[in-house]
Amino acid sequence: MAHEDFVRMLRREVTRGAMRDRQALDLLIQKAHFDARRPEIERRYRNRVVGFVGGRMKVANTVQDVLRYGTRAKLVYFEAIGFDIL
C-alpha cells in the first residue's frame, strides 16, 4: 500500500506544480533502488535513516543528515528504518 501512496503523492505534487515530471521519475527510480535492497537495509540499518540519491545508498542518523546528500538535480528517497520520523 505504501508504494501506491507514494505514487499518488508524486502525481499530486506534479499536478499542483510543486514537482517536475523528471523529479518524480527520479524519486521513483531511487525508491526502486531502495526496494531492491530492502531486506538487507532492514536487517543492517535498524534505527538509522537510509536514502538513495543518484542510485547510491546513503546512511545517516537523522533525516536532515541524509537530505544533505541531495542536490537540486538529484533528489533523495529515504525511509527511517524501524521508527517513525513523526
Add this chain to the structure above:
Amino acid sequence: MAGDNLKGTPTDPQRPHQRGAAQGDAPGGGAANESKNWLIDTGAQISCISQANAAHFRTAPTGATAGGVNGGAMPIVTGVTMVFKVKTDNPAYPGGERNVSCRLPVAVTPSSDILGMDQLGSLGVRVNWDPQHGTGYLYEVTRRARG
C-alpha cells in the same frame, strides 16, 4: 528571563504550542509571511508544514519518503523559514526573549504545522514543558551562562 512562550490550546491542552510564523518567497513573487501556531513535537525528527500552508510559498523538492506516519508518503521541500520565540539569558536581549529562525528542509503533511527537534537542535534550543498545567517555554542557554 521572560515568561512562558509555550501553552496548550483549548482543544489540545497537554501539548505545547507557540504562535510564530513561516516566511519565504511567495509563488507569484515578493515575500510571504504567514502566522502559524506551531506544535512543538519532541517525537518529530523533521519539522512539517501543512499542504495548505506550503501553497503560500515557493518551495523546491529535495526528497521524499513513503515511510511516514501510517505508511503515508511525504514530500520534503526547501524554501520555508520557521520563526519562533525563545527565552534567552543573552544580555544583548534585555527583555529575556528573542525571535530565532531556521531554514532546514521541511516535510509537507496533509494538515500539521510542527516544529520538530531538527530545527530546535540545530539552534541549540531546549524545551521546558509542564503537561499538567499546559505551560512552558523554549529557551537557549548561552555559552557564557553555561560556564
